Every structure is written in structure tokens, then in C-alpha cells.
Amino acid sequence: MIVVHHLNDSRSQRILWLLEELGVPYELKRYQRDATTRLAPPELVAVHPLGKSPVITDDGRTIHESGAIIDYIIRRHGGGRLAPPPGSDAYETYNQWLHYAEGSAMLPLMLFMYVMRLGEAGAPLQPRIESEIANHLGFVNAALAGRDWLVGEALTGADIQMSFVGEVTGAFGRLDAYPAIKAWVERFQARPAYRKALETGGAYSFAR
Numbered sequence: 717m718i719v720v721h722h723l724n725d726s727r728s729q730r731i732l733w734l735l736e737e738l739g740v741p742y743e744l745k746r747y748q749r750d751a752t753t754r755l756a757p758p759e760l761v762a763v764h765p766l767g768k769s770p771v772i773t774d775d776g777r778t779i780h781e782s783g784a785i786i787d788y789i790i791r792r793h794g795g796g797r798l799a800p801p802p803g804s805d806a807y808e809t810y811n812q813w814l815h816y817a818e819g820s821a822m823l824p825l826m827l828f829m830y831v832m833r834l835g836e837a838g839a840p841l842q843p844r845i846e847s848e849i850a851n852h853l854g855f856v857n858a859a860l861a862g863r864d865w866l867v868g869e870a871l872t873g874a875d876i877q878m879s880f881v882g883e884v885t886g887a888f889g890r891l892d893a894y895p896a897i898k899a900w901v902e903r904f905q906a907r908p909a910y911r912k913a914l915e916t917g918g919a920y921s922f923a924r
């Protein structure tokens with residue numbers, strides 16, 4: 717049985733969503749962020765030395781990093797669903813999105829969040845951060861223009877992995893500048909499995 721080590725209000729929400737989409741049973745272990753620092757509690761370090769979420773355990777394996785977790789769950793428990801056939805061109809596009817979300821797209825958004833806390837001291841960094849945000853969100857918006865999902869005609873793990881990018885964009889109040897991302901966020905957040913995962917995961921400040 718898959719165990720999801722779930723930190724409240726975090727990226728692990730998308731793992732719950734994935735499991736609800738697939739209808740794969742799982743056990744949820746809850747961890748609460750520190751109210752002041754928003755850091756994970758030390759108990760999470762006992763699961764994985766990084767002490768971050770998401771992390772899952774399954775069949776004697778511990779897997780961290782959400783892209784790797786989504787890939788693992790879909791390959792081992794998906795029964796061919798939520799990913800294009802391996803070896804197809806669509807699979808290469810799908811795999812790119814799985815890596816791109818945390819490898820590139822999240823970086824300027826995280827920098828924006830941290831540098832904001834510096835106030836005036838962070839001002840020299842802001843133009844570069846803003847141009848990178850515009851570069852990445854412009855790219856994602858163009859990829860979604862005229863289509864419902866990132867790969868092919870249906871939801872895949874690529875949308876689930878990229879969902880946090882769209883949600884953080886919304887949390888920063890920037891979705892109106894990116895109408896295709898905005899429509900996609902509204903589309904995936906309306907899915908029954910997404911709503912079910914929200915009920916299970918608890919308060920999530922990135923949902924509308």
C-alpha cells in the first residue's frame with residue numbers, strides 16, 4: 717500500500733489528486749507545518765533526510781521529489797492511464813513537463829517569494845526575477861493556448877505535476893495576465909478527483 721507523507725498546504729496535494737484520479741488506495745500520514753516558519757516538522761526527517769514533502773513509501777521503497785513520485789505511481793500503479801505510451805513522441809513531451817515543473821518553472825516563482833521578504837534590499841534582483849517569470853509563464857501560456865491539457869487530448873501526469881506552477885501563479889495574483897493558464901487551472905480544479913483530494917488533504921491555500 718502506498719503511504720503518502722502529506723504536509724499540509726503543500727506540493728503533496730498533487731500526489732493526493734493523482735491517486736484520486738487513478739482510484740488507487742493509499743494511506744495518508746499527516747504532517748503539520750510550523751505556524752511561524754512554515755517549515756515541516758522534524759518527524760518528516762525520519763521518513764527522508766531532506767524532511768520535505770511530498771515523499772511516499774511503497775513496497776519497501778521511499779521516493780521523494782514530486783516529479784519522480786508522479787512518474788513512479790503512473791508507471792507502477794496507473795495501468796496505462798494518465799501517460800502517453802512509452803516510446804511515443806507524446807511521451808517525450810510528457811516527460812519534459814515532468815522535469816520542467818520543478819527543474820525550471822518553479823525557480824523564478826520561489827525566488828520571487830523569498831526576495832519579496834527582503835523588502836527594499838531585494839529590489840536589485842527583481843527585474844531579473846520578473847523577466848524570468850514572464851519568460852516561463854509566457855511559455856506555459858503559449859503551450860496551453862487553444863488546448864485543454866498539456867499533452868494530447870486528456871489529462872496526464874504532466875498536468876498534475878505542472879499544476880502547482882499554475883496554482884502559485886494564482887496565489888501571486890497573476891493569472892489574469894495568462895488566460896490559457898487561468899482556464900487550465902479552473903479546468904483541473906473543477907475535476908471531481910481534485911475536489912476529493914482537497915477534502916482529504918485539508919486546507920490548501922492554492923485552491924480557488
Ligand SMILES: N[C@@H](CCC(=O)N[C@@H](CS)C(=O)NCC(=O)O)C(=O)O
Pocket residue numbers: 723725726727728754755756757767768769770780781782783818
Ligand atoms: N522540488 C520538491 C520540493 C519539495 C518541497 O520543497 N516541499 C515543500 C512543501 S511545498 C516542503 O516540504 N517545505 C517544508 C520545508 O522545507 O521544511 C518537490 O517537488 O517534491
